[in-house]
Amino acid sequence: MLKRRTLIAASGAAALAAPAISTSAWAQNFPRKAIQMIVSFPAGGSTDIGARIVAAAAEKEFGQPVVVVNKVGAGGQIGFTEAARARPDGYTLAFINLPAVNTIVLDPERKAIFGVDAFVPVINQVLDPGLVWVKADSPFKTFADLIDAAKKAPGKVSVCTTGILSDDHLAILMVQEAAKVEFRIVHFDGGTQQQTGVIGGHVDVAFDNVGGVFKRVQSGELRGLVVTDNERSKFLPNVPTTKELNYPTVISSSTRGIAVQKGTPADIIKTLETGLQKAMMSPDHVKKLEEAGLGLKPMVGAEYAKYYADTHAQAKKYTEWALKQR
């Protein structure tokens, strides 16, 4: 019969020893309970859709619920801030958007409380290349038309983004630099407002991404002018790329992937990497992403970390330029 005191002492010792054995023991049992995935954009949007598809696949893989939690606002800053501050135990995944995370960190006015190394990239999911589109009855039939018009009337042709310092905004800056033109830039809050704005005739051109509108471009309701990538999008094979049109420096896309907080134990990261990779390659996941028009491009571990760093460097250049114009 154990004496009460002994029992208490034993549990005390166990509690003290817990951190020492925690990393490997916890990792072997990881995950033991539900995992939260913080998505920094509204439910129903193209970021959220991709997140939910991978969350469902990951649930099957890990055998624990993977719950998507939307924390929206300020172009993602709200959600990223919250994800960065969560406990680095692997149970709060951050669904990060690049270059959104980068530009938030780089804009001093935002006073982001997290830095570029607050996140450890685990695995990328989607690479959604930038797309410039107009209404079907727009006078701009090709990208060249748009550039011509902008050259003739600097600051008059209106273009819109889904947010300040979003990948759309950076793409506009890249075009302005490469083609030596000046647009009138309008910032909306998300894809829906952007669509309402352009289809309603309030703004001339949208700088967006393939995933959100590809079905409507396919159906002819909207016209895609150019894809800002090195190769044609398989969802929009008829739209030329900036590379083809002699603007090889204008390469911009929005990538979404999963990261954890700095300080997460290495074995938990490894478990996540393997598990999520398997989840992403599952046929169900591939099929659903395809139906949603989201290009799958898994980048794992070091490859993703390098992409993260490269994106940060590119974002830095254009962010500073944008800030100078303020």
Next chain:
Amino acid sequence: MPSGARQGWLIATGLMLALCLFFLWQSWLLPLTDKLGPGPGFFPFWLSLVGAIFSLLLLIGVLRRSMAEYEAADSQLPDGYGIRRIAAILASLAVATLLMDVLGFQLTMLGFNAILVVLLGERRWPVIAVFAVAGSFGVYYIFTRWLDVLLPPGVLDF
């Protein structure tokens, strides 16, 4: 208590004036306009200015109103009975909110339910006990297991 009401109004409008002036100062520190249009400080600046003017007008109105109008006012300050009950509610809420992250929803609410209900006059222990448990452990179970709503687990994290 007419003078009490008048004091209440004075304090309230005075505080609102102070609040508006504070917002005015803070928005002045923000960029008001820049090349891209109105800046973050633009709207709040003008709003707080208008607000300050309104509160000033109200304050003046309060000072000029006659005593008779206050006596005719509908609401009165609460008496001892009222104050005790209000204090009971607020104190229980504050303590529960303080402890919840540490002790977790279930334990904190168990205490909260039982104590507040007693403070508000209940004495039938069986009913209190059932209510306390249902309103803490029961509610927790329903919300976290069935509805996917996360509540603070505290020390009972399993």
Next chain:
Amino acid sequence: MDTFQYLLLGLGNSLSGTNLLFAFAGCMLGTMIGLLPGLGPSAGTAILIPLTFSLDPTGAIIMLCAIYYGAMYGGTITSVLINVPGEAASVITCIDGYAMARQGRAGSALAIAAIGSFVGGTIATVALVVVALPLATLALKFGPAEFFGLMVAGLCLVIGLAGRNMMAALLMTVLGLLIAMIGLDPVRGAPRFTFGIPELYDGIGFIPVVMGLFGIGELLLAAERRQANMINADLKNWNPTKQEWVLSSKAIGRGTVVGFVLGLIPGVGAIVPTFMAYVIEKRLSKNPERFGNGAIEGVASAETANNAYANAAMVPLLALGIPSSPTVAVLMGAFIINGLTPGPFLFQEKPELVWTIIASFFVGNVILLILNLPLVGLWAKLLKIPFSYMCTGVLIFCIIGAYSLKQNMFDVWLMLGFGVLGYVLRKLEFPLAPAILALILGPMMERSLRTTLEISAGSFGIFLERPLALALLTIPVIVLGFMLIKPRAFARVRQTDAE
């Protein structure tokens, strides 16, 4: 096949076994979600999206839509019974609905809400069938400039909720607008008035504020009265009286129109049509002073507008593929995840599917009525629970509601603080409603103004070029100006009516 034939086909489909079941389940779940704290319609709908992976798409979407408009009704129940809006749009119902409950007429309030919701929802769906595409395209003409005008018009209408003290109402409006500006600037992302507190980056949440001001404030007020139960009056029969019917029917008619028209405009949100309908009703009433003290037309107009809006908000989604609000965006996500892209092409590619969904709105509205009407008596009886239990219960409810928004105790503290504030303000007879509405409209107003100026490259002249926006801006401001300068000209002669 023409529209009518499609509709019949859709009706037939939607009444088939499984689809009917889905509609029923959706209505029930929706009402519960509206009722329970912490589960606004978007959160509740989002949770259920994974369910749709395993169900057939039509059924899944029928269910999700039913949850969406069902939740509108659930929110009413708590507004009437305990003055806590179950979800944001129900806040207007609190004003007269709870007053009615305090007079023992909770049953009538809930009944009229159910009926008004049914009528509003059904008529909105009929209108949807008839005019979906052309109206939706027209609604797109509503750009940022017009939106700003609408918000300003809305704010001016808020003075219609003023009651006796106009200056106090104006001040509360301004304070509401200022509080709405705490947080990250919506356009630039620069933190405003946050003093380095990260919890404030997202701004002061609407739900904790409203739960505090209305819910907890009310509890504190009730606590000081010497009464055993929450309400002092006897429960009256839940059937509205003949006079109440007459008053309400006009309110229902007007509410439907307001809700439907505003539902067509993306981005408006459910609160704007609700309070506009309420204020219009008050302005047109022969006895406006009854509003705020249990005017049944107040409840009728708000609730009808609410549901008409919810059904009409599906128009931009189905006709153009543009979601009107975050909740509808969740529905759109559900469509997409199931491989369907809402928009004009879905109408062409899969008409049976779209019409089945539309037909199920009719079915859903009927189900809601059948589900909720009989329960009205039951809900009303809840008010007979002794105050001590009721108060504690409501507080549990509020704590969960506030905490679950962001899993943060900060929101609970916020709610507590606003609770005390609400109590004090009520004591001093400051009107709360203008502040609440300003809290909602403020960010939308600022954002739309700044976007408008971006489009016009900084020139305010854009308003002169757009007649609708100009009208929306100037008319209410002029009316407001008159009301401030010559209040007597606008005051109705009530004494003669009363005597």
